[in-house]
Amino acid sequence: MSNSVKEVMSEILIEMAESLESNRYYDDIKIGLTIDGSEHGSTVMEEALHIIQNRANFKIVLIGTHVDWVTDYEHYVTECEADNHKKMEELLSEGVIQGCVTLHYTFPIGVSTVGRVVVPSTGKEMYLATTTGTTSSNRIEAMVKNSINGIIAAKTCGIQQPTVGILNIDGANSVERVLKELKENGYDLTFAKSQRADGTITMRGNDLLMGTPDVMVCDSLTGNLLMKLFSAYQTGGNYEAVGYGYGPGIGDSEIQNVCIISRASGAPVIANALQYAYELAKGNLKKISKNEYAEAKKAKLSELCNGLNQKQKNSSPEESVPVPEKEIVTKEISGIDVLDLDDALLVLWKEKIYAESGMGCTGPIILVNEKNIDQAKQLLEKDYL
Numbered sequence: 034m035s036n037s038v039k040e041v042m043s044e045i046l047i048e049m050a051e052s053l054e055s056n057r058y059y060d061d062i063k064i065g066l067t068i069d070g071s072e073h074g075s076t077v078m079e080e081a082l083h084i085i086q087n088r089a090n091f092k093i094v095l096i097g098t099h100v101d102w103v104t105d106y107e108h109y110v111t112e113c114e115a116d117n118h119k120k121m122e123e124l125l126s127e128g129v130i131q132g133c134v135t136l137h138y139t140f141p142i143g144v145s146t147v148g149r150v151v152v153p154s155t156g157k158e159m160y161l162a163t164t165t166g167t168t169s170s171n172r173i174e175a176m177v178k179n180s181i182n183g184i185i186a187a188k189t190c191g192i193q194q195p196t197v198g199i200l201n202i203d204g205a206n207s208v209e210r211v212l213k214e215l216k217e218n219g220y221d222l223t224f225a226k227s228q229r230a231d232g233t234i235t236m237r238g239n240d241l242l243m244g245t246p247d248v249m250v251c252d253s254l255t256g257n258l259l260m261k262l263f264s265a266y267q268t269g270g271n272y273e274a275v276g277y278g279y280g281p282g283i284g285d286s287e288i289q290n291v292c293i294i295s296r297a298s299g300a301p302v303i304a305n306a307l308q309y310a311y312e313l314a315k316g317n318l319k320k321i322s323k324n325e326y327a328e329a330k331k332a333k334l335s336e337l338c339n340g341l342n343q344k345q346k347n348s349s350p351e352e353s354v355p356v357p358e359k360e361i362v363t364k365e366i367s368g369i370d371v372l373d374l375d376d377a378l379l380v381l382w383k384e385k386i387y388a389e390s391g392m393g394c395t396g397p398i399i400l401v402n403e404k405n406i407d408q409a410k411q412l413l414e415k416d417y418l
Contacts, residue, residue, distance in 0.1 A: 064310045196247045260276070
């Protein structure tokens with residue numbers, strides 16, 4: 034018998050023994066959890082594992098610095114918090130884990146996260162699309178794609194025909210027009226109706242509390258604020274106790290199942306975020322995301338978004354500045370308004386500094402190479418910081 038066959042049989046026998054010992058069956062799915070960085074200390078991670086261990090039918094893999102309480106879990110020990118995401122990405126790419134829950138992860142432009150909350154009036158679950166990340170620098174295009182991201186998350190978690198509502202904020206009417214065009218062009222989209230007397234697609238504050246749509250569409254900054262309110266309104270604000278966290282990064286690109294929690298997230302939210310990540314892995318987030326964007330493109334999503342961008346250019350012509358040669362960007366500059374991101378990039382590009390825009394935990398950010406951080410801050414300080 035070859036060594037490889039012996040190894041496979043050994044793994045199978047070990048899994049069978051574990052199942053018999055625990056009287057439980059585990060899916061062939063592993064979800065990672067980075068355990069460093071919480072404002073509540075590492076013990077909140079231990080508490081979250083206690084909450085979920087009796088109801089989870091998936092295995093949890095821990096990533097982070099050494100802690101004494103890790104005994105029964107597979108644990109990839111790192112030297113510091115900064116190494117956690119490198120190890121997480123490595124384990125995801127190698128297929129060791131099929132999803133991961135982590136804190137403060139910077140997604141590329143075009144990707145944003147779909148949160149999942151429990152509304153106070155009925156206890157119903159609702160998806161907030163989106164809560165972190167930048168789907169597009171064009172606000173209307175971002176919210177249109179946020180709608181698709183929300184549908185993807187809901188469908189992956191088992192809602193076959195999720196209803197969509199648009200929060201009554203700036204740009205809601207324009208987003209509604211584009212989504213209706215998508216629907217007319219053949220994209221399968223079901224609109225919710227407000228619980229208010231007019232029954233419009235535009236959702237009011239009442240609809241937020243009642244969970245009228247399955248997917249509530251908004252911009253990421255609004256969604257981030259709503260996530261914090263829904264999660265911590267019972268605790269005074271410093272401990273997020275309700276909901277499933279800020280959710281997975283989704284976009285029209287190859288994505289990994291990375292779900293975000295906050296440094297203020299408490300044990301119940303962390304436990305629910307692990308369950309959310311498992312449901313996304315089991316439902317095949319990548320496949321549904323790819324299929325959903327393909328269907329949206331058939332309904333002329335790209336053409337409609339190009340039209341939005343053309344309108345933006347016509348209303349505020351941009352100076353043509355060549356993008357410098359790409360560099361690794363690891364340093365963040367925060368405090369820039371989302372509407373000023375593109376102009377701030379131009380300022381740096383003019384000085385031959387390569388920079389990218391993104392969305393951090395507290396709002397929009399500019400990313401630059403470490404050697405350029407001081408000069409970049411000086412250039413942006415007067416008009417943007």
